[in-house]
Amino acid sequence: MSVKDLSELRQNYGKGSLQVHDLSADPLTQFLKWLDQALQAQVAEPYAMTLATADGDGRPHARTVLLRGADPTGFYFYSNYDSQKGLDLAANPYAELLFFWPALEQQVRIHGPVERISKQESTEYYHKRPRDSQIAAHVSTPQSGIIESRELLEQRFADLNQQLEHATAIDKPEFWGGYCLKPAYYEFWQGRPNRLHDRLKYIPDTLSDTGWRIERLMP
Structure with a gap:
């Protein structure tokens, strides 16, 4: 099958919609709501996320890792510090996460600065x-x-x-441990018919009671 033939396989999304009034004022609460829906729907690998990093020269690298925790501080994952992702984060401590749950026609983008968690926290998780x-x-x-x-x-x-x-x-090996991405941006995407997808983002807003402002994006 050639690339041009793939146009015949396009999916016309239609399982849901997303309006501002549907969203929680807090993006973490909204994320956990969608994650719970993915778990309830028994989607494959609901915790899988694409982690995108860039090295010191700006060359991007992406791979799938597993979310190992999420709280008001941030989103947690673990790795070898000497891996490509570890070297990237040492040179450029900023990354993006992408969750895609095709069965629900939903995805979430989250980006922000990344820090290593404490050795004690990493050790506790390692022994679990x-x-x-x-x-x-x-x-x-x-x-x-x-x-x-x-x-x-x-x-x-x-x-x-x-x-x-x-x-x-x-x-625990000295070269292994955890990272925490501290969100500076969230984007929630819901597939819609005719490629008129719903995209709503959260950006920091010091004037908001929740610290976030919601805006709609063009699809």
């Missing part, structure tokens, strides 16, 4: 992870680095698993 995931964090470094084969990666995992067989706890 499955044991195999804790080991994987140790052996899959440098993340995004070159490795000769899949077999070598699996052997590294098996070797460390055996070494730690009787360990009561596995130390």
Whole structure:
């Protein structure tokens, strides 16, 4: 199938609409409402989000990661600090998150500055992870680095698993931990017929009781 043939597969969205009066005055409350709807609808990977970063030269990189928490401070995810995302955030500590729930014809964009969370918070979360995931964090470094084969990666995992067989706890690697994106912008998108999609954004507003102002965007 050629690219031009894909025009025949366009979806005419029509599962919902989005008006200003539909939205909570607080964007985090609105996000959690939509996330709960995604969970109730049993959409695949509701916590999956695209994380977009840029390096010191402005070259963009995007990948899918999992949301691991959201509160009034921000949105949390975890990674290897030596990964591409970690290097990007060290050089340019600003990022965007994109949640897309196609079954609901909804997406949410959120961007803002990113900071590492404390070592204590990262350690507490690390020890909540499955044991195999804790080991994987140790052996899959440098993340995004070159490795000769899949077999070598699996052997590294098996070797460390055996070494730690009787360990009561596995130390968090120094190169692994959490990040918090502190929202400076939210955009809620609802698919609509004829590509006249609903797009409503929240931007900071010191004159508002909630600290945010809602504006409608052209589709």
